[in-house]
Amino acid sequence: SQKIEQNSEALNIQEGKTATLTCNYTNYSPAYLQWYRQDPGRGPVFLLLIRENEKEKRKERLKVTFDTTLKQSLFHITASQPADSATYLCALTTGGGNKLTFGTGTQLKVEL
């Protein structure tokens, strides 16, 4: 079955720097990969979706890359702010394509 690995250790960075989070997967390449943000005690909020034939996707300060050779997606937040502190989840398709498999998430802390 598909397995997703996200760094379980929290990532601490200074305000203004670029945060880079990693999502690695095993087995077959998904057709689509999604990134979500989750705040404590809240549900995840969708951020970006990238297709397997897209190398990169951007939205404001966010950028996602998708490397099917490395079986990896990178999620970047440029000019990070304390308000960006949250847990970030990656998710990809499995099976017939109507279900998502989620990673465990990586906690990001942006310090002043």
Place this chain on the structure above:
Amino acid sequence: DGGITQSPKYLFRKEGQNVTLSCEQNLNHDAMYWYRQDPGQGLRLIYYSQIVNDFQKGDIAEGYSVSREKKESFPLTVTSAQKNPTAFYLCASTPGGGGYNQPQHFGDGTRLSIL
């Protein structure tokens, strides 16, 4: 504003008791999902429904039941057969009948604990 409402926010269950978690959406979405989130684990799919009066088991359906009598509502019952029910439960929806190219919209969850 449209969205997904989950209630209650916190729920306590006694041993041997069934409890029902509510999930209502006013997004006019066809598909709805229930996930369970435990510390250190990714979201795990319990049940999903792509259309009214139809639903499918997810990866961890044992000890749970659902119904989908209305498009807007997808309640989850945690039965006494679920031996480890303490978790954060999340309801989600997608516009079409589900699909890997559709972002999921989530509610803010119900935290269930055992007394």
